[in-house]
Amino acid sequence: MNRIRFALLGLLSLSVLLLLAGCNKKENTESTQPTNAPASAPAATPIDQATVGSVSGTVKFDGAAPKAQKIDMSQDPACKGTNEAENVVADKGDLANVFVYVKDGLGSRTFDVPKDAVVLDQSGCKYHPHVLGVMAGQTVQIKNDDPTTHNIHPTPKDNREWNESQPPQSAPIEKNFAREEIMLPVKCNQHPWMKMYINVVKSPFYAVTGPDGKYEIKGLPPGDYTIAFVHEKLGEQDQKVTVGPKEAKTVDQSFKAGGM
Amino acid sequence: MLPLCDCPRDRENAGLFSRAIAAYGTKEFVLKAIATPYNRRLHSFALFTACVTLLLIVAGALVTSNDAGLSVPDWPTTFGSIYKMPHMVGGVKFEHGHRMVAEFVGLLTIALAIWTWRAERRRWLRILAVAALGTVIVQGVLGGLTVRFYLPPSISSAHAAFAQTFFCIAVCIAMFTGQRWIEETPQVEIDTRRPSLFTLTLLSIFVLYVQLILGAMFRHKGMSWWPHVVHAAVVAIVLTWTSIRALSVYSRIEAVKKPAILLLSLLITQLCLGFAAFLTRVAWGKEALQPELPMVISTVAHVAVGALLLATTVVLSIQVWRHVPVAFEERAPGRERTPQAA
Numbered sequence: 122m123n124r125i126r127f128a129l130l131g132l133l134s135l136s137v138l139l140l141l142a143g144c145n146k147k148e149n150t151e152s153t154q155p156t157n158a159p160a161s162a163p164a165a166t167p168i169d170q171a172t173v174g175s176v177s178g179t180v181k182f183d184g185a186a187p188k189a190q191k192i193d194m195s196q197d198p199a200c201k202g203t204n205e206a207e208n209v210v211a212d213k214g215d216l217a218n219v220f221v222y223v224k225d226g227l228g229s230r231t232f233d234v235p236k237d238a239v240v241l242d243q244s245g246c247k248y249h250p251h252v253l254g255v256m257a258g259q260t261v262q263i264k265n266d267d268p269t270t271h272n273i274h275p276t277p278k279d280n281r282e283w284n285e286s287q288p289p290q291s292a293p294i295e296k297n298f299a300r301e302e303i304m305l306p307v308k309c310n311q312h313p314w315m316k317m318y319i320n321v322v323k324s325p326f327y328a329v330t331g332p333d334g335k336y337e338i339k340g341l342p343p344g345d346y347t348i349a350f351v352h353e354k355l356g357e358q359d360q361k362v363t364v365g366p367k368e369a370k371t372v373d374q375s376f377k378a379g380g381m
Numbered sequence: 382m383l384p385l386c387d388c389p390r391d392r393e394n395a396g397l398f399s400r401a402i403a404a405y406g407t408k409e410f411v412l413k414a415i416a417t418p419y420n421r422r423l424h425s426f427a428l429f430t431a432c433v434t435l436l437l438i439v440a441g442a443l444v445t446s447n448d449a450g451l452s453v454p455d456w457p458t459t460f461g462s463i464y465k466m467p468h469m470v471g472g473v474k475f476e477h478g479h480r481m482v483a484e485f486v487g488l489l490t491i492a493l494a495i496w497t498w499r500a501e502r503r504r505w506l507r508i509l510a511v512a513a514l515g516t517v518i519v520q521g522v523l524g525g526l527t528v529r530f531y532l533p534p535s536i537s538s539a540h541a542a543f544a545q546t547f548f549c550i551a552v553c554i555a556m557f558t559g560q561r562w563i564e565e566t567p568q569v570e571i572d573t574r575r576p577s578l579f580t581l582t583l584l585s586i587f588v589l590y591v592q593l594i595l596g597a598m599f600r601h602k603g604m605s606w607w608p609h610v611v612h613a614a615v616v617a618i619v620l621t622w623t624s625i626r627a628l629s630v631y632s633r634i635e636a637v638k639k640p641a642i643l644l645l646s647l648l649i650t651q652l653c654l655g656f657a658a659f660l661t662r663v664a665w666g667k668e669a670l671q672p673e674l675p676m677v678i679s680t681v682a683h684v685a686v687g688a689l690l691l692a693t694t695v696v697l698s699i700q701v702w703r704h705v706p707v708a709f710e711e712r713a714p715g716r717e718r719t720p721q722a723a
Binding site: 190192193196197198199206208269270272274276282284285286288310311312313314316 | 447448449450451452453454460467468470471472473476531670671672
């Protein structure tokens, strides 16, 4: 009787393991295939290119910029060189890595999803870029140029979470995100200092500020818009703007140190 | 027969013990454990299993503190393989190291269950050894599920709580197979106080479990830090009450005195470690870019001492159950209240 109990217990454990292994295989198969935009997606709303305008400007950091924190990469000998935190990069008051996008004002317009992939590179045990913009459904191609294994682990609120490892010199991983989500964190659990943010939006009207704090959003149809400036540490600030036909509007923004 | 001093309390206890024997029927029933032969090798093996389990808890705590839980994305395989050793760098060395120690503990538990089943005469201990094996299987599956579902706080916390439950079982098996447990003549004193010391030890286990779950939920980002910190005061009061009662009233019983002293010492250590963990993680480490060494050391030590504290409380509870049986008053309508031994 006891032997039968042991055998049943063993079988049960084995079944659970096999079931889980089976689930893993299925999930991996699904996750390596980028999902295309839904077939039933409505056609893009035409935009009169003769009237489009643009919004550009500079994002500033008010006050003394914090000194970039040093990162200790000694956990992995393959991660050579120095590494500094990119959570607040403000050189001479110009704030980098701010995601700027049209938050409101586009109405029910729909847009084609670009066929070109957006590239996220891992080199020097760091993500390049640190802040990325992508349209919902657009492919994100993730490359590993490091001589070590990374794992890419987005922790979204509205999209599906996944976690995959990428050995050195392996083929790029291609993924996409179905739903709009701002400042979606991505991390590497093997190298806990590696963090970046992906911003998934429905329109092509977005930009990320460079080291000089500058951004530009082109091809915007005339209209009243809310422009959102989002920073991973400093939060979000919005500005209303009216763009006339062929108008190039300048919209600057500043973040205060107190927002940290 | 009983190593009691010639004092009124012990004379009273001796009388209660005689009544306990009368209530159970025979003296042999009360002291049945003496009939079990001591198996030194089995005891050493059980002790070794308990020690490696503590090491496993430390390894698991290192995974959480280093945020390395998902550095190996698959389970039960590691990077697609069951037997290949991955490159042990970064978070992988913590996660895969934890899996290796866990597999070793699993093998030890299988061996312990089989050995105990074959060599042990006490049926309840054989069942406990099989229960240990069941616990370690559930624990392994919970560990796998937490990886498969990207560390959900509820599963990760259950994994943490089960780890310490298994550790307590391993410690108990080591104690039950020990020479002292098997060969000593229990030194018995009847507990007439209310709440009884046994009740206090059970309450201590309960508050420690609540604290364990609150701490695990905080560590796994399922809850704020403050319930764990507030409940620490409750734990401190209950455990101090328990150990002071044990030491002040039953200090002559070595089997009660030793775990009570250890309990008090571990409690003080744990409170200090908890304070250090709070400073390094909550107060100073909130904006940390990566897990910092002081935070890792303090939080891992806090988890390990927490496990020792829980196991010590369980040991104390069992020793109190054995050495300090509770006297109770039988309340029967129309009958005179007579003290009885439980």
